[in-house]
Amino acid sequence: MSDDSSLRRPYLTLPGVTGMPDVHEILAHMPDEQKHRFESSGEFIRRLAFRITKWREGLPDDEEPAIYALMSNGDAVEVYTIGEDGHSSVVVEGGLNGSPCMFISHQSSFQVVCYTRKIEEEKPRPKIGFYVGGEEIEA
Numbered sequence: 823m824s825d826d827s828s829l830r831r832p833y834l835t836l837p838g839v840t841g842m843p844d845v846h847e848i849l850a851h852m853p854d855e856q857k858h859r860f861e862s863s864g865e866f867i868r869r870l871a872f873r874i875t876k877w878r879e880g881l882p883d884d885e886e887p888a889i890y891a892l893m894s895n896g897d898a899v900e901v902y903t904i905g906e907d908g909h910s911s912v913v914v915e916g917g918l919n920g921s922p923c924m925f926i927s928h929q930s931s932f933q934v935v936c937y938t939r940k941i942e943e944e945k946p947r948p949k950i951g952f953y954v955g956g957e958e959i960e961a
Contacts, residue, residue: 847876863906863929864954870904871952874936874961885938887961889950891916891925892933899925901934905953 874887881887889901891914899916907913912932914925949960 862909863912864909866929866932867904867906867912867952867954868959870934871954871959871961874950875959877936878961881938884941886941887950888937888939890935891927892935893925894931898935899923901950902948903951903953906955 870889874889877887889904890898891901891904892898897918899914899918901914901916903915905913907926910930911926911928914927916923916925918925952959952961
């Protein structure tokens, strides 16, 4: 017999992952009309920025969130900025194998992995930029 909490445990664990954002708190701050609104890429990006911001607040001072966009061939693009590209696509500016790149995807096939990493003192990284409707959100 297993208890109900076993269903909530992650299937895998990643080194450096410390605490996950409280989804209930995130949903509590969303107005009802936003919860039930059609899901555009802008709404997806806004929610992702909010989640990363809330997650960052709970991290130790020596850790920061990192986001990678997963490509269909298995490569992962480190996200520096993410923005809406029309109603249903996202555009990512980032790094792939040490080179700058741009990655555009329809939101229905866009996947990201978020994790934490130790902040490197010699080269601090800027916050991740999110762009929605002409507005910049740093998280």
